[in-house]
Amino acid sequence: MPEFEQKQLDKSSGVNVTALLTPKMAADILTISTKTMANWRVRGFGPKFVKLGSRVAYPVPEFVKFIDSRTCASTSQKLRD
Known part of the structure; x- marks a missing residue:
């Protein structure tokens, strides 16, 4: 997945x-x-x-966090929610 950067919309606004x-x-x-x-x-x-x-x-950063939270090293590993 490509890495996305946050871009500043307007330097004076800081958005x-x-x-x-x-x-x-x-x-x-x-x-x-x-x-x-x-x-x-609906289920949260x-x-x-x-x-x-x-x-x-x-x-995108939240989407990547979700994928990272579902990443496992083995089938017996509990997922982080």
């Missing part, structure tokens, strides 16, 4: 903009359906997301 993934992009990366992504959001599982009006987007 940082993070790359966002759509639910379809996130689902494609995880090889699951967008319906599964929606179900996860999955990567943290932002609501933009009626739209949902996943900040």
Whole structure:
């Protein structure tokens, strides 16, 4: 996965903009359906997301954190939530 950097929108404002993934992009990366992504959001599982009006987007750093939290070294290893 490419590394994304936070970019400063305006030096005087100090606002940082993070790359966002759509639910379809996130689902494609995880090889699951967008319906599964929606179900996860309802259950409070999955990567943290932002609501933009009626739209949902996943900040790339949060998406990467979610993947990292699900990474295991063996099948007997408990996952970090």
